[in-house]
Amino acid sequence: MPIQTRLTVLGPLGGHPTGSGSGTDVAVTAPEGTSLADVLGALATAAAPGSGVPGAVYCEGRRLDPRSTPLGHPPLVDGAVISLHRPADAPSRVTPPAARLMVVSGPDAGGVHLLHGGEIRVGRSAGADVPLDDPDVSRLHCVVNLAPDGSLTVADLGSTNGTTLDGVPVTADPVPLRPGALLRVGESALRIVTGDGPPEPVTDHAPALPGPEQTAAGRPARRWGRRRAGATASARPERTPLPEPPPGDWPDPAGVLLTAVESGPRLWENDPSGRPPFTVQVGTVPRAAGPLYPITVDLTAAGSLGLAGPGERLTGLARWVLAQLAVLHPPAVLEIVAVTPGLAREWSWLGWLPHLRPLRGQDCRLLLAFDRRQAAARLRELTERLAAPPERAPGGAGPSRRTVVLLDGDPGGSEQHEAVARLAAHGPQAGVHLLCLARTPPATPASPLADTLAAARRETPAVAACGTVGLLSGAMATTVRLVGPDGEPGAAATADAVSPAWAERFARSLAPHGQPAGAAPGAPSVLPDSCRLLDALSLSRVTPVALRERWARRSGLPLVLGTGPQGPVTVDPARSPGPVLVEGPPGSGRTELLCSMAVSLAAAASPADLALLLVEGSKDGLRPGAELPHTACHLDARDPVRMRAFAQSLRAELKRRAAVLGDREFTEHAVSGGVRRVVAPRPAGRSGEPPESTEPPMRTPVCGPLPRLVVLADDVEALLDPPLGAPGRQAAGSVIRALRAVAEEGNRLGVHLITTAEPGGRPAGLRIRLTGRPPGRAELLGKDGSLPVFQAGRVTGRIPRTATLRPTVVPLDWTRAGDPPARRPVRELGNGPTDVALLASAATRAAQPDQATAASLV
Ligand SMILES: Nc1ncnc2c1ncn2[C@@H]1O[C@H](COP(=O)(O)OP(=O)(O)OP(=O)(O)O)[C@@H](O)[C@H]1O
Numbered sequence: 001m002p003i004q005t006r007l008t009v010l011g012p013l014g015g016h017p018t019g020s021g022s023g024t025d026v027a028v029t030a031p032e033g034t035s036l037a038d039v040l041g042a043l044a045t046a047a048a049p050g051s052g053v054p055g056a057v058y059c060e061g062r063r064l065d066p067r068s069t070p071l072g073h074p075p076l077v078d079g080a081v082i083s084l085h086r087p088a089d090a091p092s093r094v095t096p097p098a099a100r101l102m103v104v105s106g107p108d109a110g111g112v113h114l115l116h117g118g119e120i121r122v123g124r125s126a127g128a129d130v131p132l133d134d135p136d137v138s139r140l141h142c143v144v145n146l147a148p149d150g151s152l153t154v155a156d157l158g159s160t161n162g163t164t165l166d167g168v169p170v171t172a173d174p175v176p177l178r179p180g181a182l183l184r185v186g187e188s189a190l191r192i193v194t195g196d197g198p199p200e201p202v203t204d205h206a207p208a209l210p211g212p213e214q215t216a217a218g219r220p221a222r223r224w225g226r227r228r229a230g231a232t233a234s235a236r237p238e239r240t241p242l243p244e245p246p247p248g249d250w251p252d253p254a255g256v257l258l259t260a261v262e263s264g265p266r267l268w269e270n271d272p273s274g275r276p277p278f279t280v281q282v283g284t285v286p287r288a289a290g291p292l293y294p295i296t297v298d299l300t301a302a303g304s305l306g307l308a309g310p311g312e313r314l315t316g317l318a319r320w321v322l323a324q325l326a327v328l329h330p331p332a333v334l335e336i337v338a339v340t341p342g343l344a345r346e347w348s349w350l351g352w353l354p355h356l357r358p359l360r361g362q363d364c365r366l367l368l369a370f371d372r373r374q375a376a377a378r379l380r381e382l383t384e385r386l387a388a389p390p391e392r393a394p395g396g397a398g399p400s401r402r403t404v405v406l407l408d409g410d411p412g413g414s415e416q417h418e419a420v421a422r423l424a425a426h427g428p429q430a431g432v433h434l435l436c437l438a439r440t441p442p443a444t445p446a447s448p449l450a451d452t453l454a455a456a457r458r459e460t461p462a463v464a465a466c467g468t469v470g471l472l473s474g475a476m477a478t479t480v481r482l483v484g485p486d487g488e489p490g491a492a493a494t495a496d497a498v499s500p501a502w503a504e505r506f507a508r509s510l511a512p513h514g515q516p517a518g519a520a521p522g523a524p525s526v527l528p529d530s531c532r533l534l535d536a537l538s539l540s541r542v543t544p545v546a547l548r549e550r551w552a553r554r555s556g557l558p559l560v561l562g563t564g565p566q567g568p569v570t571v572d573p574a575r576s577p578g579p580v581l582v583e584g585p586p587g588s589g590r591t592e593l594l595c596s597m598a599v600s601l602a603a604a605a606s607p608a609d610l611a612l613l614l615v616e617g618s619k620d621g622l623r624p625g626a627e628l629p630h631t632a633c634h635l636d637a638r639d640p641v642r643m644r645a646f647a648q649s650l651r652a653e654l655k656r657r658a659a660v661l662g663d664r665e666f667t668e669h670a671v672s673g674g675v676r677r678v679v680a681p682r683p684a685g686r687s688g689e690p691p692e693s694t695e696p697p698m699r700t701p702v703c704g705p706l707p708r709l710v711v712l713a714d715d716v717e718a719l720l721d722p723p724l725g726a727p728g729r730q731a732a733g734s735v736i737r738a739l740r741a742v743a744e745e746g747n748r749l750g751v752h753l754i755t756t757a758e759p760g761g762r763p764a765g766l767r768i769r770l771t772g773r774p775p776g777r778a779e780l781l782g783k784d785g786s787l788p789v790f791q792a793g794r795v796t797g798r799i800p801r802t803a804t805l806r807p808t809v810v811p812l813d814w815t816r817a818g819d820p821p822a823r824r825p826v827r828e829l830g831n832g833p834t835d836v837a838l839l840a841s842a843a844t845r846a847a848q849p850d851q852a853t854a855a856s857l858v
Pocket residue numbers: 529530531584585586587588589590591592593621775776777791792793794
């Protein structure tokens with residue numbers, strides 16, 4: 001399977017990748033094992049057209065050897081930044097810092113600054129060592145000193161609003177700064193952490209919210225300072241009693257960045273501290289002593305969350321909300337969709353997050369919408385979900401996988417507005433929650449909360465359906481107040497916000513994560529229109545040796561169905577509580593899928609361990625599978641004698657197994673010696689003719705361990721309701737009764753049924769629904785709801801080997817990431833052996849010793 005890796009290439013001039021605008025983002029698609037050297041020229045051309053192959057390549061400050069650095073593996077994973085010719089200005093790996101100064105709350109939160117000793121000045125000025133875009137922070141506000149002996153002190157630098165340490169004012173006289181203590185400057189809270197962290201650079205100095213000059217021009221610091229001293233009623237936290245604090249410990253922006261960059265143990269953790277899922281913190285309330293008090297919103301209770309306020313402050317808060325959701329929930333649990341027409345610059349960083357991959361088979365590269373056409377497509381996909389049954393967690397009450405939809409900007413015409421309204425009203429029950437942004441002036445004494453809320457509803461009507469709305473308030477919009485369904489505002493809290501540079505760094509760090517266990521790294525997130533099963537099985541060149549190795553290391557009965565958005569899709573029919581059902585409209589690829597399943601099973605287990613029984617209700621579509629040495633029987637419904645004999649043998653086999661096993665469940669090789677087994681006969685008929693009826697449908701049993709039996713039954717509808725005049729009409733009932741017996745008790749006895757219609761008995765344990773667009777496109781439905789869609793493997797066509805694919809390097813255009821992917825039509829070859837024939841031939845050779853044993857026993 002080819003893998004895809006998205007990289008950012010910095011040209012000869014280097015630079016720091018603080019946004020999608022600098023450097024060139026590219027998607028490299030190449031077969032597994034391709035080295036950097038194979039694509040280096042194309043990468044250099046993408047970064048600077050006309051430039052030659054560079055002499056040196058760097059990643060994370062290290063020089064790489066292009067020939068021995070494979071794509072898709074560290075450090076060249078999704079989201080990596082490489083620089084050509086010379087190292088980038090990006091922070092490089094450094095010796096472990098003595099301490100970290102973390103900005104844990106405030107309007108420019110999330111910074112993690114490495115301290116190596118000496119004085120560190122904190123202030124609003126760009127020249128400060130720790131610059132903070134916080135309007136209440138003075139240009140040079142306080143200084144932290146790390147002495148050679150590791151001791152820390154802090155002193156105020158004559159700031160307007162003062163500095164406090166754990167609630168105690170700090171003067172110009174340095175006082176000891178204990179690790180873990182909370183340092184407050186303006187609206188920001190900082191914490192020192194010491195200890196030997198990994199040497200990962202995380203300093204994020206880029207000021208991204210309005211720069212110091214802008215804020216200074218619009219707001220004299222002293223006036224804001226006075227306002228704080230005589231705060232307005234709406235901005236005073238002590239006026240509103242705080243509710244019971246939510247349980248659990250709450251992540252702060254600096255900790256979240258570190259978790260993402262270092263893939264810390266808390267990434268996607270199931271929080272043992274009891275923090276409820278899908279709950280986000282929008283700000284904190286400072287208390288005289290003790291930790292910051294988190295103000296949180298539970299999306300499952302609120303339904304949807306509205307956020308209103310001015311420009312960058314609003315996006316900074318929304319970035320923080322989305323980042324928290326992404327760091328707390330894996331992509332298997334959380335899907336993020338961004339419907340933000342015209343706002344690619346603001347929101348393209350989301351594209352690095354694994355949560356925006358179209359795992360449900362949506363027709364796009366990423367779940368982004370930067371123009372109205374893309375917005376219409378995303379909204380259509382989402383509203384279609386309202387009609388589908390919600391995905392339930394096993395044993396759980398609520399939907400197992402939820403979707404958070406960021407809505408920013410005008411989604412389009414009346415149809416799209418109506419779709420948004422439907423999602424706002426009915427989405428939460430289906431696990432779809434909106435995060436609606438409304439750009440309004442902040443709530444101030446001149447514009448009370450009620451007016452701001454009304455303005456937000458006018459600006460973004462869906463806000464009216466949001467169970468909770470966060471309103472940014474105060475002259476500089478650094479305070480947030482939550483308004484619930486009762487219309488009562490909650491406590492005023494310092495709004496937490498993070499910068500675009502922070503968000504980009506955060507999202508890139510998560511980019512390589514989120515592949516399910518066993519998926520190929522960098523597996524393409526977009527479903528192909530055609531999949532060669534042998535590629536999905538990693539058997540592009542199928543040889544007897546490769547098969548014997550697989551057969552030897554088999555565990556269970558792995559059945560690879562095809563490829564999903566994250567790599568091969570595998571099920572285990574032996575673990576299904578009932579038959580496996582393959583449904584779909586005519587021509588959707590059911591017969592082909594049954595053939596693929598036969599091939600996939602034959603690749604998993606040797607003929608000694610597995611026998612296949614192929615049953616056809618009307619056509620002759622499974623005939624290619626009869627070539628497999630595993631096939632013990634190929635029955636078609638035109639021969640009543642063989643049909644009855646088959647039904648009799650199958651029922652006898654079930655009875656015999658039940659007698660041998662008693663109360664025990666079938667396990668691999670548990671039963672052997674003196675036990676007869678069913679071995680493969682070949683039906684004597686040639687293609688298109690009914691097989692001759694002289695032979696029993698299954699060969700004489702011989703001694704040996706019990707193999708598993710898998711019955712693959714196609715066109716079972718024709719057996720359930722045989723057409724008048726069909727030759728097998730009379731015998732169809734006996735076959736159906738035998739299949740029903742397998743459905744009922746087969747699994748316990750190691751006999752499994754894969755069928756296109758339920759014959760009765762135990763209901764299907766696993767359903768595969770082919771959609772028919774394109775042929776072979778299918779979704780897997782477990783008992784707990786829908787799982788990702790996949791493209792079923794093809795075995796009877798002649799698909800050229802994809803292993804010969806040449807690597808491609810394509811510039812990434814984020815504005816087009818929400819479009820359907822460009823598809824290269826797969827041309828099937830006109831001649832040459834089919835893949836089922838290739839595998840059957842290799843399997844026959846691989847099974848030679850087995851067959852010799854079997855023959856001697858017959
Ligand atoms: N996985 C696949 N990949 C590509 N093409 C496929 C795939 N499966 C089926 N097709 C194409 O679709 C055609 C119909 O497939 P198939 O006969 O398996 O469908 P079906 O559901 O069994 O239909 P029917 O029962 O009406 O015959 C095939 O001839 C093939 O060209």
